Amino acid sequence: MATKRCNNYLSEELVFIILSYLPVISLLRCKSVCKTWLSIITSPQFIEAHLANSKKKQASVLKASYDWRVLSMDTVEESVKLKLPCERLEGKVRYMRSCNGLVCLSNESYYVICIWNPCTRQYKRLSVPNYAHNVAICLGFGFDCIGNDYKVLRIVRKVIRGRDMSEPEAQLYSANADTWKKIQVPDNIKDSLSTKLKILCGPDISGMLYLGGEGGLVPFDLRNNVFGEIVVLPFPKHVQEKRIKKSKILNFEGSLAMVYESAGDESVLSLWILDDVGLWIKKFNLEMELELDRMYLYLGAQHFLGLNFVFGYKFYNYKKKTTKKLPFPAHLTDVNSVVKFTESLVSLEGFKSQE
Template sequence: MTAVDEIPDDVVVEILARLPVKSLLRFRCVCKLWRSIISDSSFIELHRTLSFTRAGGNLLLLCFPSVAHWPWRLLFYIDHSEEEGRCNAFRNDFSLSGFSECINGLICQDDPQPQVCNLSTKERVILPTTAMDFPKWIQTSSHCSLRFEPRNNTYKILRTWKVYWSSLVWSPRFEIFTLGSNTWRSLIPESNISVLGHRHSVCVGGTMYWNNLREKNVVAFDVAEERLRLVPSPCRTIHSAIVQLDGRVAMVNYHGLVDGGDSMRVWVQEDDRNGNWSMEKKIVFPSIWRDVKRGMPSFCHLIFETTHGAELVKPEMYGVGCPPSVCNYVESLVSLREIINPNNS
């Protein structure tokens, strides 16, 4: 009997569940028992839960575009357990572009090549090319959102396309992919929907929500039923943000701040099907808000006039010009290989 065999199984589980993924991947080779424990679904869930509070297990990822090459490569992280909040370089083998939020340790990146990866286990699955048949002269852009459907224990990626028919005219397209399948499937919405301008979404009760750009409503996507629909909004969506508040969908309208006022309003959804909302609160900003100068919008250019007043000069500016992709990342042992080939794991 070895020293490992003398340790009770429940104690082994408690110890292993508090270790980082990098160590657990090595410890799978210690013995068959440890490999079985580390690969068990209940242990994987326990480890992920403990990672929320473990040092190095709960990180804030920031992905900046590279200065020399467009594909986003500069990846940094901030460890929530560190009081100083230092920003550290994240060593990775992935050429990440903007990515979706972390779902059970998995993240999904956008163009140029959509893929799902686990940064902890170094696993990556490159998704198939789109099933959409676009004319060659058409310009497109897309955004991927990863979700987990617990009812069937599946991961799904919703891809929203923006198809430019001209410089001023565009239309949305939608398709969905289930990890473990081979092709994308086209998704037909129930109404006129456009969500590309609002990449941020929230997921409550198995349904994803976005602001709809063109109408006074919210876009809802039922992950299990794979159904896109519209839900009436309590306010204009152009100056609003959709958030999750105490497990419910909420709408924060800041039109009052943009329009020179000093307050914003918060509504909470009471009934998803009928679009019933209740006013949660009105938030009034302090008087100092009126003295705050707004920053320059992103579409403006900086132009300086010389002392002679006869020449306009456009200054050269260096550094990171685009905002980073940001998500909260929690370490996880979820195996992409087992999701793709469950019978061969």
């Protein structure tokens, strides 16, 4: 009587799907299993599918101390210390932004800029335009999904004898072209960007960067490489004095969002989003067991990252109305920068391995 043979074969399509849900650290090991798995994991289609699955999960938090001696990746369950990829950035990082698993780092003058994947430990230091007497006042980082291109936006102004003496100039780096080019700044936006020496730039939200200017937010379209019309904040200035902003620019499920104190109740925070027609809508109140003085990030999967001035940084679940401390707690004075991070296998041309 013939013995039946057990068929343990998995199709390549099924292997693709299973692997796409694994963390990056596991995938790096899986590349050594066989040539077929290596081919799957390194293919552009797999990297895109894995990133899409990673975005469905709650993101991690990249957190750095002021002296940059401690850089960590925090989740609700654990905290992992990281090493900066470039010696020129040691103890000098001023700026940190993340998009699709890549992190853009810069020193205080924005002349040393590095794009880094902490999970794969690969990075690339960019060649930055060095115009005489110019100082960078803003840096943005995001993804152009139409051109499949990662871009860095840099705003500079000329400084003479310690004084800001010029209109702002925009410079844009394209990872695909590996070059910088000048971008025209409309006159009405020049006035908005010229009011402050340091301008904040929020995260990439559906292919748009938002710069904090006078009178509102200045959008930059990463697909068409142009500035848009100024987005006015939810409340007039005299109303904002009563409704205090409790966050910078947030990306809430793909929408531009900000957190304010609710009118008449300083203990309750409200989330406001910008809808498709340019109107600000109150989404919901952020009710919680422990009062948070500031909201920093929306991490997905119902979780925010907030700060209590006494108890430090907390994860906050807005559905359950519960808070939980970070595994590696830090007080406000200990932290220079926090960003949302989604792990991925994304790499750029010219990436090299971190030592």
